[in-house]
Amino acid sequence: MEQHSPSIRAQAVALMRQGVPNRVVAERLNIPRGTIGWWRSEDRKACGETYEQPTDCPRCTTRDFDESAYAYLLGLYLGDGHIISKRKQHHLSISCNAPQIGLVAAAEDAMRKVMPLPSVSQRHRSGCTEVKSYTRHWTCLFPQHAPGKKHERRIALEPWQQEIVDTHPWEFIRGLIHSDGCRITNWTTRMVAGERKRYEYPRYFFTNKSDDIRKLFTDTLDKVGVGWTTLARGSDPFNISVARKASVALMDTHVGPKH
Structure with a gap:
């Protein structure tokens, strides 16, 4: 493992305390992002800080969000979507027919518009492209998430979801048809x-x-x-x-x- 001088580490920590993102610090100092992340974690422990992952979840914050994109994403989720729950994280997954690149792009775009902060990625399998976004807050936006297959349990929209669908009915229909x-x-x-x-x-x-x-x-x-x-x-x-x-x-x- 490459050893870095205390002065370089101190410089990195100083930048992070100023709010510079890990990625930028890593690029600026030519140090692996994993190392920067470790230094940030150790600095928080030394300062007695408790890390709270930032979120732009519309249900947990007061920010406005793209309701038209959400109506479309809701249709995709009810059709070919699911949420996989892990410790401290849930990831939203939409399965798309791989050759339909327009659908893949639309699913990814809707995820980014609804919550820009979480990472979005694609996983390619035979004939299928899975569009995924990682944050524990997807369950806030899709309270229909629960164990078991959707057709084996009750699916009902919350009043705030129904209001969005009533305002953007065509986007909801489009999401269901596209899924x-x-x-x-x-x-x-x-x-x-x-x-x-x-x-x-x-x-x-x-x-x-x-x-x-x-x-x-x-x-x-x-x-x-x-x-x-x-x-x-x-x-x-x-x-x-x-x-x-x-x-x-x-x-x-x-x-x-x-x-």
Whole structure:
């Protein structure tokens, strides 16, 4: 292990006490960030300080935040998201289809807009990109987090969440479609003037096993004037379809296909 002189350590500690971030101190003095972090920890102990990790959690502070981005992120979370709890930390994870780089970018952008301070990263697996953000405060913003699968427990929005969804319904719908939905093109044939012609028509699908999450989706569709029907596969009514021309046009205007 490389040894650093007491004067260098004293210089680093002085900078950190002035509020200079670890990263900047490490770059300025050409010292590993881990070493800087250790010196900061030891200096706090020597001064009898208790470290409180800074947070920009909107629920724990009085700051305003991007509610439109939150409505979209809430839709993503209810569809393909989860929170993994660890000691003193929870990380929010949104699973995205890897080829849909626009969706990956949108998920990352929403996380950063809702809480800029926590780190955001990507984990790549076969066919999947997991967008992750680390802070114990994600459970403050997603109180639906609990042990077990979402469709096996009750999912209900808090009043403050419902108020955001009511204010930004299309962003919430877009998040749900981008997680557990799709836009497809169906086709059929018709006889026109004695000739059989192919006729194509787009439609949207949303599929989720949770009765509560499907109802959140359909209730929000009702509020924005989108007609929908339930399509059951066998006895399972897990699929919500939007197929009427005017409703599809509304969805195309505000949601669009994943990309």
